[in-house]
Amino acid sequence: MHNNQPGFKNLIRFTTAGSVDDGKSTLIGRLLYDTKSIFEDQFQHISESSKRLGRQEIDLSLLTDGLRAEREQGITIDVAYRYFATPSRKFIIADTPGHTQYTRNMVTGASTADLAVILVDARTGVLEQTLRHTFIASLLDIRYIIFCINKMDLVNYSESAFNSVKTSLTEIAKKLSAENVYFIPISAKYGDNVVHPSENMPWFKGQTLIQLLENIEIPVNKNPNERFRLPVQTVIRPHSDDFHDFRGYAGRISGGVVKTGDEIIILPYRLRSKIKSINIFNNSLTEAYDGDSVTITLEDDIDIGRGNLICSADDIPRDSSELTATICWFNEVNLQTGRKYILRNHTNETLCIVKSVNYILDINTLKRNYSENNVRMNDIAEVVIKASQTIFYDPYRKNNVTGSFILIDEFTNETVAAGMIERDY
Amino acid sequence: MKINDSHLKELENEAIYVIRETAAQFEKKVILFSGGKDSIVLVHLARKAFWPAKMPFSLLHIDTGHNFQETLDFRDNLASKFGIELIIRYVQDSIDKGRVKEEQGINASRNRAQSVTLLDALEELGIDAAIGGGRRDEEKARAKERFFSHRNEFGQWDPRNQRPELWYIFNGKKNQGEHFRVFPISNWTELDVWLYILKENIELPSIYFSHRRKIFFRNGVYLAWAPFMKLKPEEEVFEADVRCRTVGDITCTGLVISKASTVKEILEEVAITRVTERGGRYDDKRSEAAMEDRKKEGYF
Known part of the structure; x- marks a missing residue:
């Protein structure tokens, strides 16, 4: 059966989540710069901006800042897509902000990604946000995670510093049942182990980030036993x-x-x-x-x-008009149980109500709060949904398309939530 | 030169999916056709998406009156060859009706005036989905564009109020008077578009290939000379072998000096080129947020 399957992906979509100071924008700028995906006019533009902002060196992070509001506030507030290619592969980066108040943006970026690149500051090691980013990647069923332990230049490129961060990350990955996990010590600012192997870290024998991205084998069929x-x-x-x-x-x-x-x-x-x-x-x-x-x-x-x-015909999806699902709430107006929403799963549409909230998850500690049932923007919660018709679905882990849905407010037309059916974690 | 193109199939699958969603979710749909390569690729993808039926879209061209004649001829041929309805609206009409004031002076362009004509046309024709060839790699304001981009009843784009797009579930619901811009080739780069044109053997207007033309140099860009263009005293018109990298209004379409006369030769140039495609677009150079401002006004 596997002989007939197509092989591995040549278009890799990955997500990056990061907070203001962890060097994410610098890393992306570095990837674009070192793979020669930056053009002269862009480079000239950021050189001038760097000077104007009084930076001593050219600030590669300026390459990825988008809208004017963000430039003014110096933060990333949405999902931005970036592109680069190497001779063998094309890459699409879904670049998202990393704070708790942008959980919905991280979830959006992660929903179409094959792989997640998660930055960890070598000086501080695992923080609350590291757990949050890893959890979201794993919740959305991203099967490949690359931890970049960044700012190695600020810890004297120390192997023991890298190893201690790696040990705590391994524990997190195990807790979240992440399957394919990689660790790379880097300095995004100076380019160590991003594209070129680092001369400052001869002790690291693994692949650089770009080598890993070029060689990683991600099957076209996410689940080998998935049926038509x-x-x-x-x-x-x-x-x-x-x-x-x-x-x-x-x-x-x-x-x-x-x-x-x-x-x-x-x-x-x-x-x-x-x-x-x-x-x-x-x-x-x-x-x-x-x-x-x-x-x-x-x-x-x-x-x-x-x-x-x-x-x-020999593997029929499950059917029910009552679904247990993990949702991420997107809207400023809280979820109202008992109120009608439009549910869209794949190309199908029906009305539904959220019958009850089982629990809200604290994504920084992964603790479940069973007593709170006010679902607010950026919350992740397990809910029970009652649809007006039978829904045919697969559990999200089995099939991301037939196992996912969005909820739409029937008056404002806004997408208010995204859900994963029977997403056990 | 060897370039891997195995990722094109996934980009094509994605674009066809988006085009079919547009057909299914909206009432009256058009492809915004500029005569440029991106909109030509869109027409090709739409033909593929609905074969053996005809595409459920018309082509809408906003004619600034300052177009390359080669583009207009190509447009007419394409529409008649594939039996697609072609709708044309003229910026000149908007100027005559006083809907928009024509820019004056040396750098005068009708590029911005197009937005008014476009929005008027969408309203007049009752269009609720306009499919465009915009790509996220073109410009930083476009990096955050959605596949289904919501426009309010004034045709405006609010970057802070865009609908989240998860997986491939697109929400095209809207109120009366609002519309959507749809960008099926969002995830393609300039190189991808050229690779696809080569792979699918897609025909292009002749101005994309090297040809002899009267040109002049302004602010780091070669521009085509046309009788209505005002020159500064120090600017000199001369002939050279050039090709267009993007095709738009003559007043702002930058040319590159090139001998490339086939798609393969263009690809070789694109693969090693060091200036972005829109680097030659005079309209983007006006200010740091030029594209963002025009998008908010209803630009393509």
Whole structure:
């Protein structure tokens, strides 16, 4: 079965979370600068800004500051996306702020990431925020975590300083069941072990950050045993002479492999059929994979529409109108239990209410507060949701697409929460 | 030169997904077509997304009246070749109606005036989703742009009030009069766009390739000379082999001296080039937050 699977990702999406002083912006600036992803006009621009701000050296962190409000306040308040490429891979960085009041931004950045880069100050070691950043990465099911122990220049590039931080991080990773964890001693400011191996730390035999990013093997299929899921986005009916009876279901494969002839089930109707054809544009394929945007046709004429789920017939998602989910609250207005919200999972939409709050999590200590049920902005809570129709889903860890949803305020249209179904941790 | 392009498939899958979400979530949709390579790539992706049916979008072009003729010819051919409805609105009409005041002087450009014509067109046509070729790598204000970017009833973008986008669940809900700008190729870089044009063999207007043209030099940028452009006394018009890196209004489209006459040759130049694409865009140079200000006003 694995022979048919595509290999490893060549487009790596990673998230960085950091607070004002831990050197995150400098690290990103350094990655862009040392991989030659900075252009002359950008470089000239930050050189001038550095001078104007009275910095002695060129401040690479200025490369990643975005909007005017942020420039004025000197903080990052949103998720910003950065791009760089090496000869073998393309990278997308979701750059997020790191304070508790930006938990929602961190959650957003983490939701599409394959990997997390977490900065730890070598002088202070593990802080509350380190636990917070690692927890959010793990909550969103990021399976690869690289801890960069930064500011090694300020601890004389000491191996023992690195080892003591590493020991405490290993404990955290174990507590959060993080699977693939890496540790690199760096100095973002001077570039040690970011792109080039450090001459100041000959004791470190591991890969530099960029070497690791270039060599790390992240499977295209997150879960090898994941089965075929296709949330239908839209129905394609050309009504043309050449394709008179063509009725195609367009969507992005969200898990597994699909082959022509495969037996499938259509939810919520529980009707069975077989895959007749798989198309990407005018190419007829015999199989397609997780992540592919395809158009499929079926052997039987069935009335299927947006929001329906086409699934492998031998592994049907769970169904219930009552869901236990871990949510992150995004809105300034607190969650109101009993009030109606719009629930959107994949391409499907229904009304729901939040029946009850099981607990609110203190993300700095990971303690569960069972007595508090006022869910405020940036809170992470486990709740019970009652939907107006049966929801077909997979637990989030099994499938991030069929296991996730957002809640929308039906009056303001704002996205007020993001949820992960049956996310046990 | 060898450049790895195996990541293009994922970028294409993502863009097609976004385009299909736009078709499904909105009533009246257009592709904002400038004649530039990004909007041409969008048309290609939209054709792929709905094959064998036609795309459920028209093309909307805001004509500043200062366009390269090659671009306009290309636009007309493209629309008729693929049977896509083409809607054109003119900045000149907005000026004549007194909706916008034309800039005067040496650096006068209709680039900013476009926003007024665009917003008027969206309102007139009842458009609730306008798909654009904006990319996050272009400019720092764009680094935080969403795939589905909400605009209020004045067509304005509020960077502090953008909807969070988690996973690939896009929320296109809106009130009457509001609209969305949608950016399916947000995650592409200039290099990705060129690699994709090569891989998919996408046709481009001739001005993207090396050609002989009358040009002059201003503030570090080569600009195309046109009869309506005012020159400073020290500026001299001369001929050179040039190509466009971005295509927009003539008054602000920077040219590069180049002999590259194929996509492959352009790619080689892009891969080693040391100036950002918008570094040649005169409109971005006006102030530190020039792009951010124009976006708030309703710019593309």
